[in-house]
Every structure is written in C-alpha cells, then in structure tokens.
Amino acid sequence: MGKRIMFAATGSGSGKTTLTSAFLAALVSMGEEAAAFKCGPDYVDPMFHTQAAGVATRNLDIYLMGEEGVARSLATNTEGKISVIEGVMGLYDGMGNTSYASSNHVSLATNTPVVLIANPKGEALSVCALIKGFLDFEANNIKAVLLNNVTEGMYRFYKDLIEERIGIKVVGYMPKVAGASIESRHLGLFQPSEIEDLKEKIALLAENFKNHVDIGALMEIASQAPPLDAPERPIMQPARKGNINLYVSSDEAFSFWYEDNHELFETLGANIRFFSPIHDSALPADADGVVFWGGYPELYGKELEANVPMRNSIKTAADAGIPIYAECGGYRYLLESLEDMPGGQYSMAGVLEGSSRMGKQLQNFGYGRMEAARDNLLCKAGESINAHFFTYAECFYDGDCFIVTKHNGNTFSAVRSQGSVFAGNQHLHFWGNKVFAENFINLCFEYNKTRSKAQWT
DSSP states (O other): OOOEEEEEESSTTSSHHHHHHHHHHHHHHTTOOEEEEEESSOSHHHHHHHHHHSSOOEEEOHHHHHHHHHHHHHHHTOTTSEEEEEOOSSTTOOSTTSOTTSHHHHHHHHTOOEEEEEOOTTOSTHHHHHHHHHHHHSOOOEEEEEEESOOHHHHHHHHHHHHHHTOOEEEEEEOOOTTOOOOEETTEEOOGGGOTTHHHHHHHHHHHHHHHBOHHHHHHHHTTSOOOOOOOOOOOSSOOSSOEEEEEEOSSSEEEOOHHHHHHHHHTTEEEEEEOTTTOSSOOTTOSEEEEOEEOGGGSHHHHHHOHHHHHHHHHHHHTTOOEEEETHHHHHHSSEEEOTTOOEEEOOOSSSOEEEEOSSOSSOEEEEEEESSOOSSOOTTOEEEEEEOOOEEESOOBSSEEEEOTTSOEEEEBEEETTEEEESEEEOGGGOHHHHHHHHHHHHHHHHHOOTTSOO
C-alpha cells in the first residue's frame, strides 16, 4: 500500500478542507497520483477533494462502517497512491463526550500519521499550550504542525516558538489567499458545482501551498505509515446472474452519497446509472430500482416542481412497484410538497403522503442505531444498522418502522416502508450492515422479472 497522511485540526473552521484540497491539487500538479478520504459522514467536503484531485473521495466513518469497513475502504482504494485523509471537527471530537469515531480513532485504527492544523489567530505563546494539550491528551499519531491564516513574518515567530518549546516540527503555513475563499451555508460549504471559479481558486491555493509548505516533509511523514492489508471482502449472498439497472438521482438538488455504497450495489449485481429529477423528462424505461440520496431539494423547489413529466414518471413507477430507496432530501422529494426556507411552497413527486418544511434548527442531529420495529423491505424486525441524521427539515411524518437510539439514550421513530418504497431522514452506509443492501438489490432483481419496458415514460 502507498503512503498516507491525515490532516486533522484543533477544531471546526480551522481550514481542513481548504488545506487538504490545496495539498491534493499540489500533488496532482507535481505528477503524483493521489487518493482522497474524509473522516466522518460529511458529503460536501469530499466534493472539493474530487475537484482538486480528480478522484472520487471515500468516507471513513467508524460508527457507520466499523473499523473493518474503514480499513477495507482505505486499503482497497489506495494502491500505489498517496492517500490524503481529511479529519472531521477537532482531532478528538467523536460521539458525545468521547473520542469514539473521531479523526484520532480513524488515525489509530489505520496507523495513519497526522499533521495537526492550528489557526493561531489572537495567540502568541498560548498556541504552544494548545498544541501541547493535543499532543498529551490521548494516544495519537501527531507528527507535525501546519499553521493556517498567518503571515510570513508571524510564521517565523510561531515556528521558532513551537519547535523550541514543544519539540514538534512545523512544516509550513498557509497565508490568507485573496480571492480563494469558499462560503458556507446551513449544511456546510457551498457545493463545488455552484462556485463558478472553483478551479481557479483551487489552483491558487495549490500554488500557495507549494510556496509555503514543505511538501517533502509531508511526503516523508506519509511514508512512515506501515502497510495496511485490506480485510477480505465477504461473499455476497445470494449470488446473482446478470445485472439490474439501478438509477441514482444526481444533479444540483441530489448529490449526497457515499461512493462505497455504489460499489457495494455493483458488487451485488447492479449497474449504477444516473438521472436528473431536474433536467431529465422521465425515469429511464430500463430502470429496475431507484435511489434518491440526500442533497438540497429545498434550494431547487421551483425547478423540481416545474418538471411535471419527471414527477409523474416517478409516481407512476412507484405505483407500478419499482423498488425505491430514499434518504433525507430524497425522501422529501417523494412527498406531496416541500416548503423552502423563505416559505415558498412547491409540489413534489407525491409518492408518499405528507409534506416537509425547513426548520430553524437541526432535527434529531447526529448518530443513532436504527433497530427495526417490524419486518420491512430491507430487514426483519430486530435487525439494525447505524445511521446519521443531518437535516433542518421538519416532515409531516418521519415514519415508525425503526426505533433510533442515540448515544445519550434518547430515542425517536424513523423510516417509512410502504409498498415498494423505503424512505426517511436517515443517511446509511450500507457496509455497516450489508443485509440491507442485499435485500434492496434482491427486490430490484425480482422487479426486473416482471416489469414492462417503458411503462412509465
């Protein structure tokens, strides 16, 4: 396995995504082959990695995937490459008041060396206390420090101070780069597709990174990572002959997915195809199943409503029994209507009764274990899978097919399993319980036997 390194930080807002993307772009410009990863359940940050390095970014989430799943994804997607992993939140921030599933947990589980990003604004000697605290707090793989948002003059001051007082290497700094800032909104950064000059911004960041950071030192740190063998892939049952066509929503409104989910579906016999609920006129006639991942449908209510032929196509396909999996934003598209943040009302596909509206705070935010209250399309009663919830949307009905238990013991009901539709506000990584994926793909194979071509176009 190739070299690997993690960029972690003292907290959110320290510049992890900017510096990770800049390093990836710098590597590509130097002729290096890179692989990109993101700790935790985030969807938007990985899109910037993809823009920077031209590769699909994989998530490494111990809560959703387990340590074995994280090791498998990392090991099987990095052959001969330098793997660059972006941390999540602060280095030790995990579930609740623990470091479980934190960036540090991923680093320790995969023996990945860490470069700690620190943003010392408003600090002098205190930056040493901050870094020293991170070094001594728990077992870790911190090998060096990278400073963000400092001037050249202040960098010399900080570097001497940190190396003399703490004895850890400072590998460089990133100044504030005029014209390269990336704005945020309610679920994080704006998506790359919405930033017209993103390529220019990333190129500018990469050039500054090469000028101010010791890339040779970073490569040396990455080379310290020991080999990581991939766990053997489990045999998927039941084995299938042939393939089914699984259509995935993909456009401005729907873009939140884990690449490993698509890979698992393909392993089970699905051909992954993409379609746009905004731009296409109908669900393709050869669809054997449909997946609606999350995204920002609340920002594109007008466009989604205007595509009446597509909405009718989805409703007709659902009535005909095509298997549909939908989560979060995808679930809201299947409802009768959607209300955006300004209060605009828009008609949606009408596959499921009810409506949604954007609230002022996150709903049931965070991780939770979903246990089936009864038999449903994807599992039997009592079976479970870990999930992540991240939405401001308040739905008419969240479903009662599963009971979700959070780390603090609080519970709530979730998921609607109705007809051939499995939908709710959950975000799932199917490697967390492959049975859910197997059962969904089996439904698609069964549907393939009976469907009539072009029945909803």
